[in-house]
Amino acid sequence: MFSTLTIQTESKKKQKLQPTKSRVFSVQLLGFFTADALWEPWNGGAQGSAQRPVWIAYIGTESESQPFTANLRGGRKAGSGNHVLETPRRAGYRWTYQKVPGGLVTVAYLPELFHLEPVKAPGESIRFLVAPPLWWIAEQAAVLAPDFGDEAGEAARAALFCAFLDRRTALPLVHDLRFHLQVYRAALTAGWTHQLARNRREGGVLMGGGAEAAGLDAPVACSVGEDALTDFLIQQTSLYHREEIRRGKTRIEASRRLLPYPGEAAPQLCLDFAVA
Numbered sequence: 370m371f372s373t374l375t376i377q378t379e380s381k382k383k384q385k386l387q388p389t390k391s392r393v394f395s396v397q398l399l400g401f402f403t404a405d406a407l408w409e410p411w412n413g414g415a416q417g418s419a420q421r422p423v424w425i426a427y428i429g430t431e432s433e434s435q436p437f438t439a440n441l442r443g444g445r446k447a448g449s450g451n452h453v454l455e456t457p458r459r460a461g462y463r464w465t466y467q468k469v470p471g472g473l474v475t476v477a478y479l480p481e482l483f484h485l486e487p488v489k490a491p492g493e494s495i496r497f498l499v500a501p502p503l504w505w506i507a508e509q510a511a512v513l514a515p516d517f518g519d520e521a522g523e524a525a526r527a528a529l530f531c532a533f534l535d536r537r538t539a540l541p542l543v544h545d546l547r548f549h550l551q552v553y554r555a556a557l558t559a560g561w562t563h564q565l566a567r568n569r570r571e572g573g574v575l576m577g578g579g580a581e582a583a584g585l586d587a588p589v590a591c592s593v594g595e596d597a598l599t600d601f602l603i604q605q606t607s608l609y610h611r612e613e614i615r616r617g618k619t620r621i622e623a624s625r626r627l628l629p630y631p632g633e634a635a636p637q638l639c640l641d642f643a644v645a
Contacts, residue, residue, distance in 0.1 A: 374398040374427055374449040376440045394437040396429035398449050399474070400579015402565070404590050407482055407496045407574065408460075419446055419453045421460070423498060424478040426583040434473045438464070441477075476583075482590075487536055495537045495598055499530055500580060500588035513546070520550065527553030530589065538595070540602050548609045555605055561593035 375395045401422040408423065429437065441447055442464065446455045456462050462477040481488045482498040509525035517524045527549040534552070535542050542548070556562050565580070565588055566573035575590040593601075 372398050372449045374437075374447050374454070376437060376445050376447045378440065378445065394433070394440055396427040396433055396437050396475075398579070399426040399428055399583045400577060401425040401452075401454060402498070402500075402575060402577040402580075402588060404482070404498065404563075404575045407498065407590055407592055408479060419455045421457065422454055422477075422577065423482055424476070424500070424577075425454065425456070426474060426476045426579065428469070428472050428474045430472050434466075434475055438475055474583075485532060485536060494592060494594055495534075496590075496592045497533050497537070498575070498588055498590045499526075499533060500585045501526070501529055503581070503584050503586055506586050517546075517550075523553070524550050526586065526589075530556065530591075533591070534598070534602075538598055538602065540599055542602065543606060543609060545609075548605075551609055552602070552605050555601070556591070557589070559593075559601060561591065561597065563590040563592070564588075 373395050374397070375393060377391055377393050379391045401420075402424045403420050404423045405421070427434075427437075437447075441456055442458065442462075444455065444458055446453050448454075456477055460479065461481070463480045465476045467474045467476075482496060483500070506522050506525050509528075510521040513521040513524050524546050528546060530553045531542055531549040542552070557564075563574040565578070566576045574592065575588060580586065580588055
């Protein structure tokens with residue numbers, strides 16, 4: 370995106386005839402995502418035309434970023450082109466800062482949606498947003514390429530997506546990357562996952578842009594009821610086992626359960642970056 374993001378403040382008039390003074394704080398917007406439907410319980414709805422991002426990233430010098438962030442965290446609205454953004458204090462944003470050559474990158478996001486480990490106890494609806502670092506996708510794809518070829522990158526995304534699901538459901542998932550890939554592909558067409566739309570005219574739950582500029586893979590949002598997810602996983606597990614039998618893998622233990630001890634997912638799929 371790399372557009373200017375600006376906050377303009379006006380000081381209070383000391384006297385009736387004294388003109389108001391304004392101060393302008395600006396940084397460069399890297400990107401933002403909005404997903405109002407994923408955090409309705411504590412969103413409360415933005416006022417007027419303002420949008421409340423679930424993730425926002427911007428860059429500026431330290432002298433630019435510090436007063437800008439203080440005002441944005443304090444509830445002031447920031448404008449960039451046709452967008453007006455705000456980060457209400459009660460929403461519980463997590464703020465991170467990273468020094469880079471020439472400035473400071475600031476990121477604010479909702480841990481309830483982005484953390485691998487659930488921040489709150491699961492409710493009736495399972496909601497999260499997956500947007501792994503591009504370096505992680507490339508690193509894992511290189512390791513998985515001998516087994517998955519051109520599908521290695523997708524297999525890494527699938528493993529992370531299923532890790533989020535696994536933390537949010539009592540139903541066990543088969544620990545096999547082929548199963549994860551099957552589940553991920555089916556979920557993308559199930560109607561309860563959402564990919565990024567560029568603007569409101571395109572519709573959709575997840576909107577915004579700038580993921581690549583901030584070093585993130587294309588985000589995928591999930592919002593599904595617990596019962597619907599259970600039915601989905603039971604169906605996918607049944608399909609997976611049926612395919613294993615077709616391939617001749619009919620390993621039956623004394624318990625008479627099919628594939629009771631499936632192969633573990635590749636240990637090299639380190640998810641430390643997503644655990645917080």
